[in-house]
Amino acid sequence: MAAPSAVLQSEWTKVKSVRSTVWTLASALLVTVVISGLICLLIASQWQNTSEQDLRNFDPTNTSFAGLILGQLALIVFGVLVVTGEYSTGMIRTSLAAVPQRATFYLSKVAVTGALALVVGMATSFLTFFIGQALLGSHSTSISEDGVLRAVVGGGLYMTLMVLFSVGVAMMLRSPMLSLGILMPFFFLVSAILANVPKAKTVAQYFPDQAGSKVLQVVSTGDARPYGPWGGLGIMALWVIASLIGGYLVLKKRDA
Template identity: 55%
Template sequence: MALSAVLKSEWTKIRTVASTSWTLILAFLVTVGFAALFSATADPSKIESFDPTATSFSSMQFGQLSLIVFGVMVVSTEYSTGMIRTSLAAVPNRSRFLLGKMAVATGLALAVGMLTSFVSFFLTQALLGDAGIGIGEENVLRAVVGAGLYMALLALFCMGVAAMLRSSIAAISILIPFFLILSNVLAGFEATRPVGQYLPSNAGSRIMLVVPDAFGSPETPYGPWGGIGIMVLWVAAAVIGGLLVLKKRDA
């Protein structure tokens, strides 16, 4: 099957499964909703190293739960239903099949991520009033675009892990603690921070900061784009791992 046909097929699969659509909608609603709530109740004068731009993405940890589920379900649902055999019979080239699926899902996650980041930014800046900042200020557009890029990379990383594990329960059980607990714990203690700062979420989220030490964030040996670069390496490793597993194991 040609790549264009694979992409069309995967688009049809994703848009016709209600659960995957709802996870993206929830990612948008949760991220924007909680960011607005935090901005409406924040008192910038009492916050050390206040970063109005980063405030727009203060709820990203909540929204990324939905993105984790989205990335996992895009890949693992076919295994749980047994449809993976039919899909691979239609597309014998396994690399083309998986990369086509990931390309469509990542494109959707990127579109939702950009919509989320821009809506969240403009809404929260309006709520911050005089403490807000314009998108034309230095490094602000980079942070807003970077937040959308972060969401897409997060979803793609989860797809790679799901392809390796081939189980929704196993993948979600590992990924949620990894992003929401392990990353925060390792980054929260001075002894473990040198390791924690190189985990994908901690490194990638630096792109969303305009003030480097916003909200007491520790210094890192890399900048915003360096952090995204580290996250890209994690994503590449997950995708390659998923491809190798798909090629070597029976469906």
């Protein structure tokens, strides 16, 4: 019977020794920070041309996370690769032979992946916010303002939940191409399109990314979603829990 500490160490070794997983996390941080910074710089330079309605609804905190929509791509890839890399190479057989307790194996993988995603997510969130506010200049806000610290911390939690959701889906599907082929279109096309279709909006607002992104908002003018910032993150967490449970059930019942 493998000791949980040894299994955790093994999972950490797997993650850090695979170059692609390390680079995807680094890419998530870099893409989010750079794209968000460029958008903040562009908004600051075009401030004089902004309409009065846009000025009233302007949310400097949420604006500083504008690049997260692209950073999510790398986060999803990371979550998928952590799981499917072992299936692609056939190493999953060796892993399960070494750790026959599948619950221990799975929970250790989720714990290591989640902890790493949380560290990178928080670093990305705080860096993105402070750089974005610096580039917004006189139109910026302060982290001491009401709701701002919540949004920044929530941004790190949002990124962590996105990774864990991808882990659960990847464990159910076990194929990198199939997992990415479902997750990418869902978050970058289906969710975004349905969120802007009046008759579908009431359903789309409960999708994990749409609900979770509520925590990034400080100024919510015109947002009619029937839940608050933490409520939205809670809805996303329920999706993640369902995904992880599904992943475990598949791992438990299927052969490697």
